[in-house]
Amino acid sequence: MTSLHSGRRPERCSPHTNPFQRAGGRLHRALLADRPETRATLLVEPDNEFARGAYSRWGYRPIGELRPGWEHSPTYLAMLSTTL
Template sequence: MPELQFRHYDGEGAQTIRATVELIQREAYADAIERGDPFETGDVPMRRFDAYTRRPGYDLVVAFQGDEPLGQAWGWPLDRDTAWWRGLLTDVEPGFTDENGTRTFAFSELMVRKRWSGAGVGHALHDELLKGRPETRATLLVRPENTRAYRAYRRWGWRKAAELRPGVEHAPLMDVLILPLPLHP
C-alpha cells in the first residue's frame, strides 16, 4: 500500500476542494460513466456532493500520497428528520430507523482512483473515516451487483439489514448494510 496522509474536511472545507472531489469521483466511477449510468454521469454526483456537505456533522476524508489525491470517503450522523431510511423495501425490526443525531453514522461514499484500486487505500479510508466515531452503528448503501465492493464491506464486518431505493435522482436499488461501532474498541 502507498504511504498515505489523511486530510479531514467539514462541509465548508469540502467545498474548497470540490475540484479534487470531482476528479476522484470521475476516475473512481469511470466505468459507470462510460456505460452512461445516470446515477454517476453528468453533474448528478456533484449535485449530491453539494447537498451532502450541508448536513450537520459532515466529514470528508481524502487520502493523499504527497500532493496527489488517491481516494476519498465521506458521511455524516443521521438526525431525527433524516430521509436516509425513506424508500425501505424490507420490513425491519421496530426502532431500526429511529434516529437522534448520535445513533447512526451514514457512510455515504468511498471512492478510490483506478490506479490505486486494490492497493488497500479503500480499507484505510474506511477505517480513517470511522475511527473515533461516537455513534453506535454505521450504515451504508451498496448496489447488490457491485460484488467487489460488497465483498470488501463484508470482510470489514458490515452485514445486510434491508433493501432500499434512495429518494435521489436516478437512484438504483441498494442493499442497506450495518456495522456496529466503535470500529476498533
C-alpha cells in the same frame, strides 16, 4: 518485486498486485476511528460484488434493500456494521 514501507508494516508490490488495493480499507478505518457512534450504515449496488465483499470483510452485514424516492432511482443494498 518491491517492498514499500509505510511505517507500520512492510507491504509488497509486484506486477500482480495493486499498491492501492487496501487504500479503501485504510480510508474507511480513518474516517470512523474517532467517531462516538456504535453503528454505521452504507448503501451499495447489489451487483457490486467487489464492494460487497470488502464491506463484509470490514464487518458490515446486509440488512435490506433501499430505493430512494426519486424517479428512476436504483435499488441499493443497505449494510450495517456494529463493530466500530
